[in-house]
Structures are given as C-alpha cells and as structure tokens.
Amino acid sequence: MRNAIAAIISVLCLPRPFKKWPLETRFKYSQRLWRNLDPTVRFAIWVTVSFLVLIFLFSFAPGCAQEATCTGSKYTYFWSARPNEIGDTLAGISGSIAFFWLIVTVVLQGKQLSAQRKELVLNRIEMREQSKATQEMAESQSAQVRLLVGQQEVVDQAAVLLGVKRRLEHLNTETITYFAHPKDSPHAHIEGRIVPRGKYETELEFFLDLNECLEETIARLNEDRLDLELSIRKGFFNQKADLQEIRYYLDGLPENYDRLTLAGKMYLSDLKIYRSTALLREITTRVYEESNG
DSSP: OHHHHHHHIIIIISOGGGGGSOHHHHHHHHHHHHHHSOHHHHHHHHHHHHHHHHHHHHTTSEEOOTTSOSOEEHHHHHHHSOHHHHHHHHHHHHHHHHHHHHHHHHHHHHHHHHHHHHHHHHHHHHHHHHHHHHHHHHHHHHHHHHHHHHHHHHHHHHHHHHHHHHHHHTSOHHHHEEEEOOTTOTTSOEEEESSOOSOOSSHHHHHHHHHHHHHHHHHHHHTTOBOHHHHHHTTTTOOHHHHHHHHHHHHHTGGGGGGSOHHHHHHHHHHTHHHHHHHHHHHHHHHHHHHHO
16 A cells, blocks of 8 residues: 555656656655655545545446436446536535545644644753753852962962061061060060061961060060060160051951962961961050050
C-alpha cells in the first residue's frame, strides 16, 4: 500500500520540475517524502485513498433505476442519473472526506499545541538554567572583585605600615624619650623610649618592639612613675604634627579591616598593630592633657 501511494505521488503529485527526473528517482524521492510525513497525515491519506478505492469498487455493483430493471452497474446509473442526483452523490463523498480531514486537522493542531507547550517548558527550563548560570557568574565576578580589592588593600596596608615605620624612625630622640622613676628609687630618673631604636630587617620585628615600648610606657604611667613634667620640658612629644600624622595613618587601618584578605588580617594580628595604636593614643592623650594643664 505504501509503495502504491508513493507511486501515485511520484506520477501525479510531484511539481513539474521533478517530473523531468527518471521514474525510479521520482519513486525513491516520493518514498522519502512519505516517510517524512507526520504519522497522522499518512494515516489520513491511507484512509482517504482506501475510501476512494472502496467507492470505485462499489460503483461496479448492480444498480437499479426507479423506472428500469437492474441491468447495469451503479457506475452506469451514476452517469445516466439526473444532475441533482450526481451533485448529491459527489457532495456526499466530498463532504465525508472534508469532515474526515477536518478531524485530522484538529488532531494535527492538537499535536502542534502539545509540541509548543513542551517547547515552552523547555525554554522556561533553559531560561532558568541561564539565569542560574548568570547569577553564578555574577557571584564569581563579585568574589573576584572582592579578592582584588582585598589584595589591593593588603598592598595599601603594607605601604601605610612602611610609611609609619619610617616616620617613627625619623622622630628625633627628644620626642620619643621620657624620664621615669625606678621602682626602688623614687627620686632618681631613668630614660625610656616610646619608639625602639636600631636597625630592623622586617616590619614585624619593629612593630613588636614598638608594642613592648608602648606597653612599658603605659605601665609606668599607670604606676605614676613617669615624670611627665620633666619629660615634656626635655622635649618629650615636641614633634606634635609628626605624631598626629602617624596617629592618623594608624587610626585609618581599622576602617579598611573588613576589605582585607585573610592573610592581611593575620599579618595585622601578628604585628599587634591595633594594640600599638590604642597604646599610642592613650599616651598621646595623657601627654597632651599634662602639657595643656
């Protein structure tokens, strides 16, 4: 049956340019067209052709006119019938075929709508995946930006610490030297410094010694053994502008702490820089109060 339909297509249904092909080529091309058709359309064509074949075979059955005997076939009677009877017969056949193809059209539209719904679902899933991928990409880029910002803050932090170290080292001896009473001799004086002196290969060594000097100074202040009056008179804290600049830089470090990388935070913790900053602030406040008083 399929070969017969393919043969009909190759002979009758192909466009004129294709009819120049050899019959065998047209037949193979028609078979390929038939295989590529939708199963519903192929079924509808098969039913239509079968219906027409049945009608053609039925037309050879005996037929009887009202005024004559049953001597001829229905086919003979059809051509000798009145025009209205011929029209009614053709209308019945074509109407049946048209109604059948109307049903086929509804089925095909249903398939198309189902395919469109599936495509919409797939598009929605794809858009969701794209949105997820875009969000992950944005988060990745944001993490990279945070990392770059953190690395830049570490570089800036190292530059600030180096600048603070150099400024502390360039303070004159009178500015960083104070006089205190020994524990066992309240009337004698010994010298102390808030900034260590010496050559330091690393910033870590310098700031750890700085923290020790400041801790010792605060301890003597709290024990009331530091002679601020004599120390100020000898030049203690006389470079106020330089000391205020140093404090400004040190106070700015905690403001950018959250943007630092883990390594940067660990480095500041190892330096005990926040402790040193707090101690220097306390000493500065006490000295300025004494000098203003």
